[in-house]
Amino acid sequence: MTDRRRNRMTLSPPACALARTDFAEAWYRWCDARRDWSAEATGTYEEDSLLTASGGFAALPASEFMQAYRSAGAEVSRGSTFPAPRHRSFTVEVAAGQVVCSLAIRLGRGLNSLECGLTVLAGGEQQGEPEMLHVIARVILRSRGEPDPDAPYPRPIIGSRSQLEVVSREIVDVLGQVARGWAS
Template identity: 80%
Template structure:
């Protein structure tokens, strides 16, 4: 069975460590403090019920800004925002929708070159699975996870690494 061809966006992401990183970013129980550069007095967001305390959208936005991205608020009251990473005339635009009462990140990515959108926006979780399948790798379980932020350290690392990947895509994009 032949794998379907990757979209240009998936192809650009496949040239980075995105597919491997996506599934790592989705592991809220990992020791993220070991990978973070900052230290946080109240790092863990784990609650007594076993869930995670929801962070305000502003804290997510601040983490992406600190990582080097331009960030703007999305729809009022929808817990969404936009992350932009540019290299020359190429801009990666990531729309992040936070889950209600959860720190899950639903991420949709589009690339603009010379002001023109390059294809339709695509969901990062779908792109990660498509890249794995194109390499003949087995589907992970679950196949379509989203990062659910379980600590401030995780937010720092995930936002920093996502911004890095977006920068790699922007720098390597050819229109």
Template identity: 75%
Template structure:
């Protein structure tokens, strides 16, 4: 039995270290502060009830900007907190639409690649992209830095 062929986007992701990092980004028990370059007075988002305090979309957007991406807000309001993250390599732009979960710091992501302004294939309808629940500001820093790195790898790979 043969496995289905990978889409161009899935193939581009397979050439990165994305798969290995996916599980790491979702690890709530990891010492994220040890991997972060910044220090945060209020790092942990864990509340007394055991849930995580939701961060504003602007804080997520700033983390992706600090990691080197171009970031634009798509929507506002408590129901639709979303933005785009883009990394370019020449005429190729690897972009990610990020929608934050309501009441959670989860990220639902949709990947797309544009070459000379034209979409290259369709996004996977069931993408295997990270949906980590961010439990600390240091985790947000490390995860956003990792995702921006993967976007750059995909854009550079597509451009070559």
């Protein structure tokens, strides 16, 4: 058995479902806060860039993140299933039939970084343990024999409202693909 095949066999069911999408490549693209996201956004934003004079990014309120995911078509609720959730956390749910992809999102303190933990529920039963998306992305790439990207902090740090729009829309789309694939 080849190393590639052995690695593929060790993917969890949620990781296998995500591996059938463009998730792994998209994850690292979503991590690029300095990309020109306005070219991919459908909306226009008067105050798009969150870049501050010090070179960091101004933190957006959790409510703005929540609204972006709602606009993308997800059900969103305040708080998350993270142990000891912070006040800047929320849960995004995308369903297809009896399958629900539940994404617990915790925003970094003073940053717009996204810590995302995925749980899949089928018929009300949790399918495995919650998994962090940044870990799944790396495992998928490794299972394909691809090198780890040069990303020191492989989590999206939202640097503009355009980026928030695109990332939320694409995450909701990927979760929908997983839920529909699981349901069939």
